[in-house]
Amino acid sequence: MLRLAPLLALLACADRPTPLVEAHRTGAGYWPENSEYGTEAALVAGFDGIEVDLVLTRDLVPVLHHDPAISTEHCTTADGGKVPKDTLIRDLTLEEVQEGYRCGGVPLEAFPQALVVEEPILSFDRMLELIREHGRADTLIHLDIKQEPGLTLPPQAFAEAIVGRWVAADLSQRVHVSSNLPDVLQTFRREASLYGVSIETTLIWPRFPVGASTSQVALRREGALLAGTEDYVKLAEASGADHLAINWELVDKHLAAVAQREGVGIMLWTPNDAALLDKLARRWPADVLITDFPGELP
Amino acid sequence: MIALLLALGTATAEPFRLDRVDVLSEDPGTFWGEVGPGLPRSTTVTGIRFVEQVKPVIATPVDGLLVGASLATQSVYYERPVWKGVGLTTGIQTRLLLPRGALLGGHVRFGRVRLGLSANLLSGATWARPDWTIWRVTPGIGLGVGRRAAPW
Numbered sequence: 278m279l280r281l282a283p284l285l286a287l288l289a290c291a292d293r294p295t296p297l298v299e300a301h302r303t304g305a306g307y308w309p310e311n312s313e314y315g316t317e318a319a320l321v322a323g324f325d326g327i328e329v330d331l332v333l334t335r336d337l338v339p340v341l342h343h344d345p346a347i348s349t350e351h352c353t354t355a356d357g358g359k360v361p362k363d364t365l366i367r368d369l370t371l372e373e374v375q376e377g378y379r380c381g382g383v384p385l386e387a388f389p390q391a392l393v394v395e396e397p398i399l400s401f402d403r404m405l406e407l408i409r410e411h412g413r414a415d416t417l418i419h420l421d422i423k424q425e426p427g428l429t430l431p432p433q434a435f436a437e438a439i440v441g442r443w444v445a446a447d448l449s450q451r452v453h454v455s456s457n458l459p460d461v462l463q464t465f466r467r468e469a470s471l472y473g474v475s476i477e478t479t480l481i482w483p484r485f486p487v488g489a490s491t492s493q494v495a496l497r498r499e500g501a502l503l504a505g506t507e508d509y510v511k512l513a514e515a516s517g518a519d520h521l522a523i524n525w526e527l528v529d530k531h532l533a534a535v536a537q538r539e540g541v542g543i544m545l546w547t548p549n550d551a552a553l554l555d556k557l558a559r560r561w562p563a564d565v566l567i568t569d570f571p572g573e574l575p
Numbered sequence: 576m577i578a579l580l581l582a583l584g585t586a587t588a589e590p591f592r593l594d595r596v597d598v599l600s601e602d603p604g605t606f607w608g609e610v611g612p613g614l615p616r617s618t619t620v621t622g623i624r625f626v627e628q629v630k631p632v633i634a635t636p637v638d639g640l641l642v643g644a645s646l647a648t649q650s651v652y653y654e655r656p657v658w659k660g661v662g663l664t665t666g667i668q669t670r671l672l673l674p675r676g677a678l679l680g681g682h683v684r685f686g687r688v689r690l691g692l693s694a695n696l697l698s699g700a701t702w703a704r705p706d707w708t709i710w711r712v713t714p715g716i717g718l719g720v721g722r723r724a725a726p727w
Contacts, residue, residue: 492619499623503646505670505702526616530609535699535709550615 295558298574299326299419299567301547302343306569308392309381310351311341313399316407324571326417331401333430337438338371339401342380345428345487347398352380367430374398388569401439405446418452419479419567424461425487432461436468444472453477457484459516466517479544480518482509483527495527502529509536509543522546522567525557534562594641595721597630601691602648602668602678604715634724648675660684664693673702678715684723691717 303315304324311329319327330343342348347364354360355377366374375397382395408418424435443452454465454476462478469476483498485491501507509532513521520542523533528545537543544565548554551573557563558574566574599606610616610624630645632652641652652666666678680693693715698707 495620496623503627503670505673508701508703510699510706511701511703526620531603531605531697531711531713532699532701534711538709539699553615556614 295574296563297325297417297565298554298558298571299328299417299544299565300324300571301328301567301569303327303329303341304569304571306388306391306549307572309394309396311343311399312381312394312396313403313407314381314392314394314396316341316399316404317411319571320407320411320413320416322572323413324416326419326565326567328419328421328567329404330421330423331435331439332366332423333435333438334366334369334371334374336370337430337434339435339438339442340366340371340374341399341401341404342366343423345423345425347374347378348380351383351385352378352398353382355379365428367428371400375400401442405442405448408448408450409446412448412450414449416450417565418448418450420452420454421481422454422456422461422465424456424458426458428487432458432464433468435461436464440465440468440472440476444474451477453479453520455479455481455520455522457481459518462516462518477519478517479520479522479542480512480516481522481546482512483524495524498527502532509533510539510541513541520544520564522565530561537562537564591636592634592724593721594632594634594724595687595689595719597628597632597643597645597689597717597719599716599718600628600630600643600645600648601664601680601693601715601717602650602666602676602695603628603697604678604693604695604713604717607716608713632719632721650678652678654682657681664691668695668697671702673700673705674698674707675700676710680715680717682717687720687722689717689719689721689723691715691719693717 300319302310303319308315308318329341331339332342333339345365347360349360352360379395380398384393422435424432456462485494509521522544525545525548533543542564543562545563546567548557549569554574606628610621627646630643632641632643634641639653639655643650648668648670650666650668654662654664656662661683664680664682668676676697678693678695682691695713695715697711699709700707
């Protein structure tokens with residue numbers, strides 16, 4: 278039986294001095310993102326939450342990966358060669374993904390201090406085993422669904438593969454599902470209801486489509502906030518989401534505070550500086566901070 | 576309201592005059608708290624948020640009544656002198672003319688520099704969600720530059 282404790286009740290807890298801190302992509306500042314090493318290490322470290330990205334293979338197996346295509350930055354072919362551009366995971370079976378490629382073995386400019394550990398791409402099934410082996414009962418599991426129209430399999434395939442596995446695993450941890458597409462969240466809620474459970478969902482804002490200019494996206498969203506045509510409460514209501522995960526650089530603090538008081542959980546991604554995390558935790562309307570350095574906040 | 580001000584301007588034959596440019600606008604007054612020191616946002620975001628709130632303020636022909644407009648807010652103020660360069664300010668704030676909040680505070684002028692300190696009562700209303708049930712009080716620190724247009 279899937280036990281999905283109402284995250285909102287926890288998030289709204291008035292006497293909680295600081296927000297929960299989630300390990301972004303398992304804690305990409307410390308170890309390879311979305312990796313087996315990182316997942317186990319993050320669970321053992323006992324962070325409040327762990328966030329991972331999920332993409333579906335051709336044979337409908339969810340794997341941990343941030344992009345629809347195998348990352349040319351983080352991964353190599355199994356024999357150490359360069360990953361061809363646009364190698365879509367939806368075109369490969371789990372076996373092909375795991376035997377053909379290795380990720381995490383390439384030092385990253387963004388996180389030079391992070392451990393370099395080369396591994397096959399991690400399956401969601403293995404992640405569930407790791408949660409069972411190492412997870413605290415109160416660890417928040419955040420599944421970010423990387424469904425991208427035209428580049429991945431459709432939302433229904435994601436929902437069936439992921440909700441079914443989560444239910445079958447019968448884990449005690451709280452889980453919530455996020456996406457930057459309202460349709461994906463709706464599909465997951467509908468799928469969960471077939472199992473007789475409810476699932477908490479988080480809308481990620483803003484949406485940066487694959488290949489889009491981040492500056493243009495940010496400017497458009499800023500314009501919409503200024504014009505008042507975009508509103509956090511309205512976004513949550515329209516998508517049916519319980520929470521909003523907002524880029525911390527683009528967030529409008531006042532609107533976030535209003536949304537929080539209206540019962541919308543506010544998550545901020547991805548502040549990475551220790552002093553900044555401390556400030557956001559103490560002074561900003563945030564229920565969850567999603568960071569690559571979850572161990573930096575006292 | 577604009578028509579009324581224009582009518583008054585015609586009636587009194589007093590022109591509209593630039594009172595100041597608020598480099599830090601008291602309303603919404605959120606720039607310092609959101610983008611200020613200790614918040615390492617990108618230069619682009621900081622720059623955009625700064626430009627959004629820079630507000631020219633115009634003195635109207637009505638004594639003490641001023642209007643200001645930035646990208647972030649459009650406001651009507653009423654200012655009265657208290658003592659020498661010190662005065663009181665009240666105002667109503669809109670965003671694209673949607674009533675959003677009010678302000679009450681004081682200011683002081685040193686030559687061409689105007690410093691203001693106020694409390695902003697801000698609602699969560701937006702055009703997407705015109706709802707005035709939730710209000711927050713935020714501090715506003717204003718820094719304006721310009722020769723006072725009001726006669727006092």
